[in-house]
Amino acid sequence: MKFRKMASVLLAASLLIGCAAAENRTIFKSMGEDESIANEALPKEERKESYSTEGLLSLNSSVAILMQEQTSRLYSLYTWQPGQQEMTLVASNMYRAGDYAQLKDLQERLENLKEDALAGTELPDAAHCFSMLVTDGEKVYGINHLTGGIFTISGENGKAVYTDVATVQDTKIFIQEEEDYSYALLPDTVAASGNTVLMLMNTWDDKGRVTNLYALSLTDGSVRKANVENVRNFCAYKDGKFLVIALQKREDWDENGNRIPQMAMVYDPATDTTTMLSSSIGVRDDFSYQQLVYSEPLDAVLYCDSTQVMGTTNFQKATLYAYLPAEGYHVAIVGDTIVSADYSSGIFARTLTENYQPNHVIHLSGTSVWGGIRDYAVDYPEVAVVSDSDIDSASAEEVARAFASGDDAPDIVSAYVNSYTSRDAAGGLAIERLNQKGYCKDLSVYPAVKAYVESLNPVFRDFVTDQNGKIFALPISVGGAYAFTINPKVFEEMGLTMDDIPTNFIDLCAFVTRWNDEFVEDYPNFAPLDSTEKYKDRMFRLALREWKGYCQATNQDLHFDDPIFREMVAAIDAMRCDRIEESNKKTSDEESDYKQPLIFTGTWMLNSYYDGDVTFGKDKTPKLIQMTLTKDTAFYLGQGVELELMFVNPRTTDSDEIGTLLEYVIKNIRDEQKAELVAGWTTPIENPWYEEQRKQNEADLVMYQKAYDEASAEEKNAYKEQLDEFKLYMEQSAESDRYTVSPAYIQRYQDVILPALYIGKPTVLDSTDNTSGLKTLVQRYIDGQITLDQFIREADGKLRMIQLENQ
Structure with a gap:
């Protein structure tokens, strides 16, 4: 981290330089996620300095910036003024x-640091450790809640x-005393205006939130309770006053669930009185968690709404x-x-312009400004990127209407194809239908997108490429794909062999x-499937799930x-x-109805590097069953992949900018x-934390071995069992600890x-609504109100109607 270091400076000296020309600057850029993870996994002596922004303060002609170094956990204070290249x-x-x-306790912590992690580093005495920082515009003040x-x-x-x-005259406001312990009660919001600091303390009782607003004098340390109730937020205002956001009542919501x-x-600490600006705020429902800042030249209160600076x-x-x-x-x-800071991105300066109109605006839906999109926004400050709508779970018709809505129409939508949050009567964001109706831009015009899509496995590449060679969406991630697996514990205890395990749905019923x-009687704590509900109902719903998948995998309309x-x-x-259902009945409310299943019907099939418990085929972990519908069908049961993708509004006016942004997305x-x-x-x-985990495991093994060696004769067996279990854990987790994606998983993924x-x-x-009436029809069949022939006839009739409507 290369920041300019002053030869000899008091903070006040940084106030002498006036404001410079318009700013559009990245003051500091944080490490990327992958770089940060890799850095933190290194031994401390090998790590690069890595900083996060912990706060910003508005001085008269500069900004004070509080940074924390992630290895030492120490803080540094910087200033920045318009025109400076760096802090x-x-x-x-x-x-x-x-x-x-x-x-x-604080003193003991400091002594331990001096002797261990921060040996040789000059640390402040406990009295000058800060609990909060404020500014009167000229100086930065630290306040210590303990002293x-x-x-x-x-x-x-x-x-x-x-x-x-000065010294705070009553530090009891910072300590919450309970019957047998105490803890620090620090302000949720703190700001200074003139020589007064306001501090908002939130506690809770059986009726909900209790707020207390205290006014602290920087001059003499006197503290009093401010004459304002139900405060939710505030910031420094003009003339030594404060802008306060509050409620008329204690509660945030009324009895009907509506936000109050x-x-x-405006609160004047000199008179302890308030002057109303607005009795009912109209610009947004809730200012409780927005950092507010007052601009005297604009005479406006500013806040961030996503990536937009509003006033x-x-x-x-x-x-x-x-x-x-x-x-x-932080702003x-x-x-x-305006200077803003985001923990994972960096610190940015932008000139404030009333009714600002950038040359390019990219509107996002279904995703926030993060990852590759954030990196693009940092590198291309002349392009405004904003997440201002959410149609990722909308119907195809709603997407079409949004795309045609005008200047604020989404340019890029990020969505999951097989979304279970969809409101669409057809069950989801029917991306293929949107493409057929001309609502997806051809992305093959972008070389980076074309090259990336062509590199994908055919199942993903072909899904986003239509018969004319048009690439209508960009796959971002893949998940889901549930499968049937065997619980090895139950399998072994029952003495079963693979010949006992059904390999198709018909045999599963048998x-x-x-x-x-x-x-049932010999194994009362086990169950055939991961369910204790009515088995015929369970199996019918399972049949619907797998039949739907079969139709999709074989490119048939659902029927x-x-x-x-x-x-x-x-x-x-x-x-x-x-007899299974009878054994599942609980005899009392205290009795658990959980039974360990032999067969899991919904094991997560992909991304198993996140969870070693589902890596198929290893000892003590579920084993995959390649199950089909019948003996004569080749389709393996298991829910289809949920694919996250991005598609672009063909009416966008920022095509070149979007092409570059998508390159950043692919790189990320x-x-x-x-x-x-x-x-x-x-x-x-490889797992960047592997070496650290391995060393910890070896240290734990030494601890277990020592406990066993020093155990008494009667305790030996118990300690031996613990020692053996830990050795087995180390053996079985060796690969999963070493890799986030292991060679075995890659082979299993490619082959199986x-x-x-x-x-x-x-x-x-899959639709969350029931406008088609199909869910009601399913329930009527399960309840025995209609026959199978009636269900099939009525269900197929409804499906044909939906298919005609979609055409």
């Missing part, structure tokens, strides 16, 4: 007082200089002043420039009957009048499960996803999983 270091090696309730110390923080040659100013309008008022003078109308590359979690003002007749579906239902009808796709998306992937991905994959397309069975 200026003021004070380093600062330490936060934390959440300690007693001074001795009550109020002190200014400046610097000399980068070394912190603390000057005591918030009020905006209001009357809280009834909001005006756009700037765009940011990432949402501003400060210096002249006509196996339930066998369990019902032969295994039910088919010999295979009828054979599946006949097998369910012939199934006996009365994690290797863990590429291992499944990209054809012929063979490279395992990939050939069986298909894209799970939306159907009416």
Whole structure:
């Protein structure tokens, strides 16, 4: 981290330079996610310095920036002024007082750091560790909640200089005393205006939130409760006053579940009175968690709405002043420039312009400004990128209407093809239907997109490429694809062999009957499937799920009048499960109804590098069953892949900019996803934390061995069991600890999983609404109100109507 270091400076000296020309600058860029993970996994002595932004303060002619180094956890204070290329270091090696309730605990922590992790580093004494930082516009003040110390923080040659100013007269407000313990109660919001600091303390009782607003004098440390109730937020205002957001009542919601309008008022600490600005804020429902900042030149209160910097003078109308590359979690003002900071992105400066109109705006839906999109926004500040709508779970018709809505229409939509949150009567975001109707831009005009899509496994490549060679969507990630697996614990304890395990749905029904007749009494704690509901109902819903998948995988429209579906239902009808259901009944409310299943019907099939418990075929982990519908069908059961993709509004006016943005998105796709998306992937991905985990495991093994060696004779067996279990864990987890995507998983994916994959397309069975009436029809059949022939006839009639409507 290369920041300019002043030879000899007090903080006040940074105020002498006036504001410069318009700013459109990245002051500091954080490490990327992958770089940060890799860096943190290194031994401490080998790590690069890595910083996060922890706060911004608005000084008269500069911004004070609080940074934390991620390895040492120490803080540094910097300043920045418009026109500067980089921040200026003021004070380093600062330490936060934390959440300690007693001074001795903080002192002990500092001593331990000096002797261990931070040996040789000059740390502040406990009295000058800060709990909060504020500014009166000229100086930065630290306040210590344990000692009550109020002190200014400046610097000399980068070394912190603390000057005591006053002492908080009542530090009890910072400590919550309970019956047998106490803890620190620090402000949720703190700001200074003039020589007064406001602090908002939130606690809770049996009726909900309790808010207390305290006014602290920086001059003499006196504290009093401010005469304002139900405060939700505030910021420094003009003339030594504060802009306060509050409610008329204690609750945020009324008895009907409606949000109670918030009020905006000006609080004058000199008179302890308020003046109403707006009795019912109209620009947004909730200002409780927005960082507010007042701009005196604009006479407006500014806040961030996603990546947009909005301002209001009357809280009834909001005006756009700037765009940011990432949402501003910390904001400060210096002249006509806003400085914003995001923990994972960096620090950015933008000139404020009323009714700002950028040359290019890319509107996103279904995704936020993060990852590759954020990187693009940082590198191309002249392009405004904003997430301002959410149609990722809308119907195709709603997407079409949104695309034609005008200037604010989405340019890029990110969505899941097989979304279970869809409101579409057809069951999801029917991307193929949108493409057929001309609502997807051809992405093959972008060389990076074309090359990437052509590199994908055929099942993904072909799904987003139509018969004319048009690439209508960009696959981003893949998930889902549930499968049938065997629980090895139950399998072994029952003494079963693979010949006992059903390999098609018809035999699965017969196996339930066998369990019902032969295994119920001998294995009361086990069950054939992962369900304790009515088995025939369970199996019918399972048949619907797998039949839907079969139709999709074989490119058939969903229908039910088919010999295979009828054979599946006949097998369910012939199934006996009365003794299973009787054994599942609880005898008391205290009794658990959970029984360990032999067969899991919904094991997560992809991305198993996240969870070693589902890596098929290893000892003590579920084993995949390649199950078909019948003996004569080749389709393997298991839910289709849920594919995340991006598609582009063909009416966009920023085509070139979008092409570059999509390049950034592709570069940002994690290797863990590429291992499944990209054809012929063979490279395992190592876990950057492996060495640290291995060393910890070896240290734990030494601990277990020592406990065993020192155990008494009667304790030996128990300690031996613990030792052996840990050795077994180390042996079994060696590969999963070493890799996030292991060679074994890549081989299993290529040989077993990939050939069986298909894209799970939306159907009416997946829709969250019931406008088609099909869900009601399913329930009527399950309840015995209609016959199978009636169900098939009525269901196929409804499906034909939907298919005609879609055409």
